Amino acid sequence: MKVSKEARHVARSLYRDSLTDGRLDENKVRTIVSGLAAAKPRELIPILKTYERLVRLEIERNTARVESAAALDGAMQQQITAQLQQIYRRPIAAEFGVNPELIGGVRVRVGSDVWDGSVANRLRELGAAL
Amino acid sequence: MANILQEIEQQIAGAKRGVAKQNVGTVREIGDGVAKIEGLTDAMLNEMIDFGNDIYGIALNLEETEVGAIILGEYTHIKEGQECRTTGRLLSVPVGKGLLGRVVNAIGQPLDGKGPIQSDTFYPVEKIAPGIIKRRSVSQPVQTGIMAVDAMIPIGRGQRELIIGDRSTGKTTIGIDTIINQARMNRAAEQAGDKSYRPLYCIYVAIGQKQSNIVRVINVLEEQGAMPYTIVVAASAADTATNQYLAPFAGAAMGEWFMDNGMDALIIFDDLSKHAVAYRQVSLVLRRPSGREAYPGDVFYLHSRLLERSARLSEKAGNGSLTALPIIETQLGDVSAYIPTNVISITDGQIYLETDLFYQGIRPAISVGLSVSRVGSAAQVKAMKQVAGRIKGELAQFRELAAFAQFGSDLDAKTQAQLERGKRIVEVFKQPQYNPVPVEVQVGVLWAVQNGFFDDVSVDKLKDCQARMTDYLTSRKSDLMAKILKEKALNDALIAELKAAVTEFKQTYR
Ligand SMILES: Nc1ncnc2c1ncn2[C@@H]1O[C@H](COP(=O)(O)OP(=O)(O)OP(=O)(O)O)[C@@H](O)[C@H]1O
Ligand SMILES: [Mg+2]
Numbered sequence: 001m002k003v004s005k006e007a008r009h010v011a012r013s014l015y016r017d018s019l020t021d022g023r024l025d026e027n028k029v030r031t032i033v034s035g036l037a038a039a040k041p042r043e044l045i046p047i048l049k050t051y052e053r054l055v056r057l058e059i060e061r062n063t064a065r066v067e068s069a070a071a072l073d074g075a076m077q078q079q080i081t082a083q084l085q086q087i088y089r090r091p092i093a094a095e096f097g098v099n100p101e102l103i104g105g106v107r108v109r110v111g112s113d114v115w116d117g118s119v120a121n122r123l124r125e126l127g128a129a130l
Numbered sequence: 131m132a133n134i135l136q137e138i139e140q141q142i143a144g145a146k147r148g149v150a151k152q153n154v155g156t157v158r159e160i161g162d163g164v165a166k167i168e169g170l171t172d173a174m175l176n177e178m179i180d181f182g183n184d185i186y187g188i189a190l191n192l193e194e195t196e197v198g199a200i201i202l203g204e205y206t207h208i209k210e211g212q213e214c215r216t217t218g219r220l221l222s223v224p225v226g227k228g229l230l231g232r233v234v235n236a237i238g239q240p241l242d243g244k245g246p247i248q249s250d251t252f253y254p255v256e257k258i259a260p261g262i263i264k265r266r267s268v269s270q271p272v273q274t275g276i277m278a279v280d281a282m283i284p285i286g287r288g289q290r291e292l293i294i295g296d297r298s299t300g301k302t303t304i305g306i307d308t309i310i311n312q313a314r315m316n317r318a319a320e321q322a323g324d325k326s327y328r329p330l331y332c333i334y335v336a337i338g339q340k341q342s343n344i345v346r347v348i349n350v351l352e353e354q355g356a357m358p359y360t361i362v363v364a365a366s367a368a369d370t371a372t373n374q375y376l377a378p379f380a381g382a383a384m385g386e387w388f389m390d391n392g393m394d395a396l397i398i399f400d401d402l403s404k405h406a407v408a409y410r411q412v413s414l415v416l417r418r419p420s421g422r423e424a425y426p427g428d429v430f431y432l433h434s435r436l437l438e439r440s441a442r443l444s445e446k447a448g449n450g451s452l453t454a455l456p457i458i459e460t461q462l463g464d465v466s467a468y469i470p471t472n473v474i475s476i477t478d479g480q481i482y483l484e485t486d487l488f489y490q491g492i493r494p495a496i497s498v499g500l501s502v503s504r505v506g507s508a509a510q511v512k513a514m515k516q517v518a519g520r521i522k523g524e525l526a527q528f529r530e531l532a533a534f535a536q537f538g539s540d541l542d543a544k545t546q547a548q549l550e551r552g553k554r555i556v557e558v559f560k561q562p563q564y565n566p567v568p569v570e571v572q573v574g575v576l577w578a579v580q581n582g583f584f585d586d587v588s589v590d591k592l593k594d595c596q597a598r599m600t601d602y603l604t605s606r607k608s609d610l611m612a613k614i615l616k617e618k619a620l621n622d623a624l625i626a627e628l629k630a631a632v633t634e635f636k637q638t639y640r
Contacts, residue, residue, distance in 0.1 A: 002417075057168070057195055109154070112169030114215075117149040 003050055007043040011050035015058075024058050061111040064092050067099040068106045069118070084110065153216040155197060157181075160208050162415040163201050163370045170197040173216050176256050181214045183207060188221050188372075191416050198416040200372040202237060220256065223380045224249035225387035230331065233348060233362040236373040236380050241364060253383035255376060257439060266444045268478075271509045272330065272396060272453055275311030275566020276304060278494060278559040281518035281576060282525070283481055283501045286509030287330070287394050288442025288451040292473055294458045294465065295483025300494050301457045302343075303563045304481060305398040306350055308455065309334060311566035312396065313356035330453075331388050332356070333397040335363045335381035338374050338404030354564060367404075371415075374408035382439045382452075389443060389450035397440070401457035402433060406469045423468045430472045437476050479503035493560060498525050511569065512619035517576040521555060528552025547585075554584045557592040567600070570614040574603045577620070578632045587639075595639060602635045 014036070018028045036048060064084050066072070072080070077096055084092040092110060099107075102118035155169030165179075165187055173179065173189040179199045180186060185207060191198030201208065202221075223238035228248030233241045240247055268286030285291045293301045309332040319327035334351070336344045344364050351357050361384055365377035378399045388395035399405065406429055413426035421427040433456075440454035456477065458470050463484065465474065474480060479502045488495035507515050531549055535541060541549070558579055561567065567575075575596060578584060587595045603611055610627050617624065 053168075053195060112153050112155055112171045114152045114154045115149050116152060 003046045004043060007046040008050055010041070010043075011047050011054065014047070014051055015054040018055065024055065024062075029055060057111070062090065062092055064094040064108055064110045066094055066096045066106060066108050067102060067118075068096075069098070069100055069102045069104050071098050072096060072106075080106070080108070084108070154213050155179075155215070157208060157210055157212050157214060158196065160201075160205060160210060163205050163372050164412070164415040165199045165201060165205070165208060165214070167197045167199060167214060168195065170214070170216060173197050174220075176220050176254075178217045178219045178221055179214050180217050181208050181212070186217075186221075187214070189216075190412070191418065200375075200412055200416075202372065203370075220254040221376070222252035222254045223383050224251070225253045225384050226251050229361045229384055230359060231357045231361075233364060234380075236363065236365045236369070236377040238380060238384075251387065253387055255379040255383050256435075257386075265441045267508070268442050268505045269508050270328070270394075270442075270451070271511060271514075271569075272308070273311060273315065273569050274304070274308040275314075275568070276307055276494060277561055277567055277572050277575075278496045278498070279304070279481060280510070280514065280569060280572055281559075282498055282522040283479065283496070283503045284505065284507060284509040284514070285453065285455075285479075285503060286442075286505040287396075287453050288440060289479070289503070289505050289509065290437050290440050290454040290456065290477040291503060292456050292458060292477040292480040293483070294460060294470060294474070294480050295495070296460050296463055296485050299483035299485055299488050300563070301459070301483055302347065302400055304483075304494060305334065305400060305455055305457065306347060307563060307566050308332075308396070309351060309360055309398070310354045310356050310564060313354065313359045314566065314568075316359050317355070328394050329359065331393065331395045332360045333363065333381045333385050333395060334360060335365075335378050335397065335399050337365055337377050337399065337401060338367050338369075338408055339400065341366045341368060350564060365408075371408040371411035374405065375412050378402070378405055378436055382436060385452045386439060389441070389452040390448065392448035392450045394451045394453075396453040396455065399436075399454065399456040401459055402473055403457075403459045403469055406433070425468060429469070430476075433469075433473055434476045437473075478505060491560070492556065493562075496559075498522060499529060513573045513614055513617070514569065514576075516620050517573050517580055521576065521580070524548075525552060525555050528555065550585065551579075553589050554587070554592055555579060557589055558584070558596060560593065568604075568611075568615070570611045571600055571603055573614055573620070574611065574628060574632070575599060577625075577628055581629070581632075583632050583636060598639060599632070599635050602638075603631065607631045 014032050018025060018032055020028065036044065041047065066080055077094065081094045084094065088110065102120050104119035105117045107118045107121070108115045153170060153172035155167035157165050158168050159166040170179070170189070173192060175189060175192060177189045178186050179189055185201065185203065187199035187201045189197050189199050221237070224247045226249040232244065232247060234247065235241050238247065268288045270287040272285040272287055274280055274285065279285065293304050295301050312330045312332055316329040319329065334347065336347065344366055348362055351360055363377050363381040365373040381397050385395040385397045406425060409429055409432055410425050413420065418426050437454055437456060440452040442451040443449060456473060458473050460470055461467065465471065482497045482500040483495045484497045487497060528548065531545060532552065535549060558575065578599065584592060584595065610631055613624060614620070
């Protein structure tokens with residue numbers, strides 16, 4: 001989708017207005033979205049889509065998706081959450097999931113950072129090295 | 131048994147430490163050889179991006195929320211939503227003497243079916259930090275073997291000389307002749323065991339040309355025995371815009387290797403007009419803003435960055451050089467269009483080819499008045515300076531007089547003589563393609579012109595007379611020619627010998 005410069009500009013400034021102390025504020029986001037829908041500015045859809053993307057990327061930046069071959073126990077989950085906090089020095093919400101394709105080990109993704117300690121990844125790397 | 135457990139434990143410990151952070155992104159859009167990727171926050175400009183299955187791209191656009199990457203090779207296997215990752219590597223191509231005699235694509239892979247490239251050194255296609263190159267002034271000539279160029283628009287090693295003209299005016303031929311002449315000189319020096327001669331290796335980069343044209347050039351180079359000293363980098367019109375955009379940079383990297391290792395190389399970009407179009411194409415799909423003539427705003431920077439890479443290095447830096455002959459195609463002779471103006475301003479001079487001259491049979495169709503070399507006679511051997519010093523001026527004067535003479539009939543004897551001399555100079559500089567003339571022969575012939583030995587030869591017989599004189603000098607007076615080549619200057623003794631030789635020839639010529 002082609003998004004005009006103006007639409008991008010508006011979306012970005014709305015996004016800035018959605019922050020409180022540098023962190024995304026859910027209430028502000030809701031207010032802005034309903035306000036936008038009511039005001040129906042020109043290029044409403046492109047503005048909303050761009051805005052949505054900025055919000056989504058910010059959420060992803062602050063969310064860790066932790067995948068493991070088998071479910072992790074509570075202690076393990078806590079340990080990982082604490083480690084992530086230490087690395088990023090900001091609150092990171094962790095979501096845990098199971099992915100048997102990993103075969104073993106853990107894969108963590110925060111925004112575009114990935115720590116892949118899965119057996120599947122090791123095998124792939126080994127394959128590439130050979 | 132306990133040992134093996136320990137070993138496994140160690141492996142586990144090692145593996146734990148081995149989990150390195152990677153930077154990944156998600157493909158949001160793919161098409162036209164370009165991927166739009168969300169994420170990849172750590173990507174560097176020009177970094178290679180790994181899409182898996184041996185497919186790579188190059189990060190060209192780093193934006194707030196996404197990265198635009200051009201895909202090398204087949205992009206149809208890349209799917210929206212798939213993951214890709216940074217590699218920490220910049221796109222590199224193989225370099226070295228193993229590439230001589232080879233035809234490769236924009237990323238240095240062989241296209242000639244002659245097996246893998248023998249090379250273990252790689253250079254990034256884009257110089258990371260060019261810095262201030264330790265340049266020195268240009269003083270060693272590139273002998274093109276094209277008399278009009280060597281005598282009137284001399285090119286020095288490390289120089290950037292533009293070849294510019296409309297379509298089909300002989301631009302490519304100037305480049306090819308230059309390559310052929312280097313091969314002859316390199317081989318002659320090799321065979322004579324002349325260690326003082328610095329061979330000049332050539333790189334021909336074909337950008338956006340028809341495949342059949344490229345094949346023709348390669349065939350000529352092969353027939354003329356020039357391939358052993360030449361690398362051909364080809365990205366034809368059928369290739370992706372990405373590859374056409376990359377090809378000259380790959381060629382430049384290969385040329386730089388020679389320069390960095392104290393050797394001399396020459397690179398021909400044929401042509402940068404098509405390169406600019408390919409870049410426009412790439413930028414369009416990357417949705418970069420466009421400016422004049424719909425070219426992206428940084429197309430000037432693109433070409434200056436490319437041509438910046440040729441230089442002559444200082445003695446301390448190894449004395450190597452990279453000479454660049456970029457080619458630009460104009461439309462109806464318009465040099466004020468965007469791309470021609472840009473490249474003219476970046477280069478050290480230009481060889482300007484004219485359609486009119488070409489059709490008048492003046493080939494190579496070099497417009498002497500419009501062609502310049504800012505390096506000038508500093509790039510000529512002394513003997514050439516001695517015989518060619520005044521010739522460009524005489525020719526320019528002839529053009530003026532000839533235009534003037536059309537109006538009046540009663541010309542004084544002096545003007546008449548100047549006109550007659552001018553007509554003969556024009557003839558002397560006509561030269562068939564793939565026929566470079568050795569510098570010592572050029573010196574002999576031009577000396578004869580300057581000293582009136584052609585004045586009594588009718589204009590329509592002049593080419594014949596010149597050919598026979600050339601023959602005579604090379605076969606019967608080869609010692610004299612060898613001396614001129616070695617001395618590089620005409621002293622009184624050599625002049626006397628030359629005079630005797632030319633006089634002797636004239637007596638036999640009917
Ligand atoms: N010195 C020459 N003497 C005779 N013919 C020549 C000479 N130079 C070039 N030609 C001929 O003129 C034609 C055009 O030459 P060439 O391909 O070098 O031109 P060009 O400007 O590169 O063309 P294009 O625009 O197609 O790239 C060719 O057929 C070539 O053989
Ligand atoms: Mg051509």
